[in-house]
Amino acid sequence: MAEEARSLNFIEHIIEEDLSKDYSREQLRFRFPPEPNGYLHIGHASSICLNFGLGLRYNAPVNLRFDDTNPAKEEKEYVEAIKKDVTWLGFEWDTECYASDYFQQLYDWAVKLIKEGKAYVDSQSSEEIASQKGTPTDPGKDSPYRNRSVEENLKLFEGMKNGEYPDGAHVLRAKIDMASSNMLMRDPVMYRILHKAHHRTNTDWCIYPMYDWTHGESDYIEQVSHSLCTLEFLPHRELYDWFLDQVVSSDKLRPKQREFARRNLSHTVVSKRKLLQLVEKGIVTGWDDPRMPTISGLRRRGFTPESIRNFADTIGIAKRENVVDVSLLDFHVREHLNKIAPRVMGVLNPLKLVITNYEEGKEEWLEAENNPEDPSAGSREIPFSRELYIEQEDFREEANRKFFRLKLGGEVRLKNGYIIKAESCTKDDEGNIMEVQCTYDPKSKSGSGTEESLRKVKGTLHWVSIPHAITAEVRLYDRLFSDPTPDGHRDKDFLDFVNPDSLEKVTGYLEPSLKDSKIGDQVQFQRMGYFNVDKDSTTEKLVFNRTVTLRDTWAKLEQKS
């Protein structure tokens, strides 16, 4: 229903047009083609949501294809991590494919090109080849090996395949046009020699196909109808089509490459090289550090698949450059977590509060609803006693009317408990407030229905009973970079913008119901934000991550004044 109300993005317009002309719905097929050389990040999430979203929309299969043509960089470990991330996001691929499964077919086609005089073995060094390539404004020069005979090419290529030559001795090049205005058409390399074991084919091959030669042909083999990639591949399209021209038969579907702009997120970087630097320099603890923009980092931080999918849907897809504000991602997690996260109370910056007219040693169990957004979530009981913790920020000796919290002589409600009045406070030698003494109105108990309980007081504070509180390590995260576009400055390195305060660890005092929390559990610490239980948690020590704060209009007010 909602889907029909949504307007189409430009890719969907292309598909609709194809459908109205020469494509049938059954022919639609998509693919998500990561190279297994690193972890997926939020940018990949957009691409995943685009391709799998299209699959869902058109009821078309989507392949997960590993573009594994460079054994120097790729590992099985990444394959597994990628599969886990895609699955976690909530998508199901039709077929798990590997470009390496097509090595033989690709080789056979390459032989065909050689026979047709459309490919040749070049025996120069990569430097020599590069120097002949020309520049975007100057045409290139033909290689001295460009006109080798078919027989010689065939023999050399087979020798390459059979391991008769060392790395770099020869390459196979397509014979296209050294004067093309498109650099990629200047006799691109199709194969290089690489005596390196592959994570799937092991040492079966010592020549490996290049991206351009592999990608379109893989799409063709899998009969992918729309091969979607990012804008920097636009110049590759001409070559993609040229390679396809060499093998396509008229009774099969011919794939189309179309390009969209990659989504950039403010206050973050996504290039693998830069992410790796963050890990290697110890700025973060690993690829799944909750501050990382990797899928695994976001997962650990407490982001939900739904929130990431909604985010991707909202930002959409287009062809212009963009920097999406992270606050939009925050919005989507809050939106989802607001619906599903149970409310609990936890004090992160404690200030002792003593209720002087509350009987010493007495304890009461107060009923608290688990989620006002979801009545079916039920309620639980929380202990109340004479000595409590509240947040330091929730008490001031003096404050103006805008301060809806506790001040001397002022009243406030303790959430799910009683209305209290601050009477006095004690300070240490330096003037720091150490304790607040207050009185409570015994008839004002929440939910008791008495006249006193119905009284409106302006502020409501969360709290925790000191004798009942459990402690936990709470990790408070802030954005990793202080600049919206850390890698967008020519004169400065992105590392110059690392936010030194992106992680703060505090001890939290939590209501005892949290004692049996499991790794991954998500809760809202009322008035503080959404948190989840980190994988570092043990039975002895709970560790919480703050996923995101609550919207905080008070903090904004404070900042202004």
Added chain:
RNA sequence: UGGCCUAUGGUGUAAUUGGUAACACAGCUGAUUUUGGUUCAGUCGUUCAAGGUUCGAGUCCUUGUAGGCCAACCA
């Protein structure tokens, strides 16, 4: 001294394909609220520039401007 892509509020994306510039976020007001949360109501503000075609242009044409991509045996 090249080729190609792009240009819509602070941000991202739309616009029945030439017919009232809309949606979300952010911002600001107010209401509700036992979370300064949520929810609700309202508000702010936009077609890169100049020409042209047309009854009518964000959309088509021309010129300009700005930004991006292209010279890995990476993907």
